[in-house]
Amino acid sequence: MSRIGQTFIALKAHNKKALITFITAGDPGKGLTVPLMHVLVEAGADIIELGVPFSDPMADGPVIQRASERALANKVGLKDVLAMTAEFRKTNTTTPVVLMGYANPVEHMGYETFALAAKAAGVDGVLTVDIPPEESLGVSDVFKAHGLDPIFLLSPTTPESRVEQVAAVAGGFIYYVSLKGVTGSANLDMDEVAQKLAVIRKHCDLPVGVGFGIRDAATAEAVARIADAVVVGSRIVSEIETAPEGECATRVKQLVAELRRGVDAASK
């Protein structure tokens, strides 16, 4: 079983929900990503999503797009992201790392070459935002063959028939994007999310993470009550963006600790 699967089993055994935190690799600086990954873990993250910078992040909002632009200005590409993961793995062999990004950098490297390198670097799962199951033939198979979990998105607009289709190819966990819209949008309708999760669970045994719109302990707690995992991205990236120089790690640590308290409050 993958590190992702083991993590969810261990959490369940302790009656806990997972906190999945996202940062963009190379933001705010090339050398700051690995230390930040350790900070995330120390503050209570169970899984790290590492954004692979892309020039045209179509499905992301302005916060993550700006992070991508900063990372690209720091000349961080897919190879660097793999090197960062390998560096992180030198001292952390338990926290799962999921790469999240767009198809083109992976396609350009070659799916097979990428899968081999990612596995060797210690990557556990891959979410290519713009490869839906219809186009994933030969991609998710390659990932699975190399022991990488192919993570897929489901959204409020996904019909039940497609939930089945996604469940058939997905690995690791399902990432339910709880709002229509891009990353970083506001407002969450918990009843609507709960209804959709019931539909997803009917067709899929994988743990379900819910993301988009979670910004503090209260929203994290509300989501943790109904989901297996709480995914936070824009809020953390925004903290990185606005933190005064030198205070980035401290600010992120405070924020993630707060989110952790929210998630844990849900299991009390």
Added chain:
Amino acid sequence: MKLTDLPDSRGHFGPYGGIFVAETLMAALEELRVEYDLARNDPAFIAEFEYELKHYVGRPSPVYHAKRLSEQYGGAQIYLKREDLNHTGAHKINNTIGQALLARRMGKKRVIAETGAGQHGVASATVAARYGMECVVYMGAEDVIRQAPNVFRMKLLGATVVPVSSGSRTLKDALNEAMRDWVTNVESTFYILGTAAGPHPYPMLVRDFQCVIGRECLVQMPELTGRQPDAVIACVGGGSNAIGIFHPYIPHEDVRLIGVEAGGSGIASGKHAAPLSAGTPGVLHGFRSYLMQDENGQIIETHSVSAGLDYPGVGPEHSYLKDAGRAEYVAINDDEAMAAFHDLCRFEGIIPALESSHAVAQAKKLAPTMKKDQIILVNLSGRGDKDIDTVAKLSGITL
């Protein structure tokens, strides 16, 4: 499988095309695919589309024998398909009418669009006014400056123009932003995509709406010249005017199809917008096609004097036609396009769009290599009024 039977049911032109979007857009694209499938087989829809093209756009657009230009260039006779004479001044309106009728069929009251040169934005704002819909146009901040007259036109037509300041501040960034709007407002909003690119079914439906150009030529050329042309030339940015004139000619195997990309400062300079001439396949904006990208798979900034060709990708069917050898793709530099622009002004009294000037420039290269009784058909995709500021600036003139 015949070249004209594409795409397949999931939008593939061989390895190109497809649907590479986030899950949030899948349902909307499926809704559009289903609705378009019904519409294109609905005689009432076709009849209304044709009525609008005739009475609102002013079709058929003429084919014109550019005799003085042909004499000047020496060699083959050059004919111009006058899409510049359409209402709003370019081929773009053919497509926006088709999509606006689809939007109305689907009960969507709000339309959004991306635009580069502003032609598609104007064409979208026009149909939104015509059918009483709210219209928001996303335009790169750079292009808002370059194409100020079109920005004003859109506003006159009642559209909201949103300048996009992210990335390279041009067409691709406007497209990113339009996609984001669509993801957020998917239930109320129809996305009028401006070129034969994007996720399926856009490349197919935009092509279908633009094919009126080539179908008219198939009739007009024999009427005028007694036969079909030896070569058809069209500029290629996203490639909608080119696929519109090429596609009906695909079965006519002795007609050369030549797509002209923006060579910018020259292919060797790296400052261009010619993915078919100098790019490699990849995935961007929802489809697989030739792209301009760096060694890390990042999309690189493009350069062209013409905003409408300033795009790092190209419609997937062009990638397929290139690989299949059915169409040829070349690049024309800024300077060559500018020279052809002035040629057409001076010898024919036609001010062409800088985009279309690239196609004229290729005719200038090709004509002298052909006999006097041979025929080149150039798709004059748009008029150049919108470009006079750019041309004046490049000529060192202050208006």
